[in-house]
Amino acid sequence: MKGELLYLVWLTCNTSFSPSVKRYLENYSAEELYRADYETLLRIGFSEKTSRSLSDKRLERAERILRVCRLKNILPVTYTDEAYPRALRNNPYMPIILYMRGNPSVLDKRLVGFVGTRKTTPVGESFSTRLAEELIDCGAVLVTGSALGIDSVALTTAFYKQKPAVSVLGCDIDKYYPSKNYALLEHTARLGLVISEYPPETNARFFPTRNRIIAGLSSALAVCEAPLDSGALITAEFASDYGVPIFAPYIDGDSFAGCRALVDRGALELIEASALLSASKPTPLKTAEKKPRKKREAVEKITVEENKKQYSDPLLSYVVGCILEGRDTPDKMASSEYPVHKLLAALTQLELEGDVESLPGNRYSIK
Helix, strand or coil: CCCHHHHHHHHHHHHCCCHHHHHHCCCCHHHHHCCCCHHHHHHHHHHHHHHHHCCCCCHHHHHHHHHHHHHHHHCCEECCCCCCCHHCCCCCCCCCEEEEEEHHHHHCCCCEECCCCCCCCHHCCCCCCCEEEEEEHCCCCEEEEECCHHHHHHCCCCCCCCEEEEEECCCCCCCCCCCHHHHHHHHHHHCCCCECCCCCCCCCEEEHHHHHHHHHHHCCEEEEECCCCCCHHHHHHHHHCCCEEECCCCCCCHHHHHHHHHCCCCCEEEEHHHHHHHHHCCCCCCCCCCCCCHHCCCCCEEECCCCEEECHHHHHHHHHHHHHCCCCHHHCCCCCCCCHHHHHHHHHHHHHHCCEEEECCCEECCC
């Protein structure tokens, strides 16, 4: 049973699924990292904490994960496999392994990201349903999450039209979250594809980080309804970084305030489906206007002693400084300059780079 896939599962599990480990795989195979002792791992460049974790050579968990995958028809696809999505392959922040249920061939179709708030209004529900219908009728495959609200609009519309969709989970590949979307996710796995970077028996709950996969897969992104604190704005930030065209409606009301802010920053106004299908030029988002910070919030540069890493980005410095001060949740970090959605995007970036880790209760700590 032993092979590179087994060692990659062991490696990702023992490094908290951090994509930053991928840079070590440029020079070493997963098996070579498995064979390396603590001192060798330190010389390679791993931190003391990660080297200790990788010194645990037990393979039982990885073997169990692969057994469950076989039993549940879950396909583990590594970043070097032919089946790995081409759109994600060269992105350093993408997962080393994607776990898939369904038909990977749908990834070869025109993929349109479809995101928004969990708490839709009647206006948002009507607008997003019509848009989903038009996109599906034109042959697009909607890429979304699995949450209530706009995600469910995308999956429900695909269900009624008996067309494929792609759902990216922020939890284990074999979990149904929320549970009331069980039928929608089963349909999606039957005609389309369900994806997660987290294998079975992980008990993962990392929903902000999955947004980068939605953005990375999409040829264009529709933010259908989003207030200013919506997690959908994180997906838009990733799409901006990846050169993916971003669309949002310019509709009045608090539940669309985040959409209007995106258009004001450079996103294209979302009026009809055809624009999403023909879009090819990136829509980089302008930096939001900043307000003067209070004196106690002025953190220009923080040095994390554990890894001696310095942050020139004031937002990353601010977030790390908050964690070091004990303000370890996005709500505690939030300020007039840095609202929750910006903090979640920064925490996601730091988590992907392996500098912070998420804890129960939506808390974060320095790794």
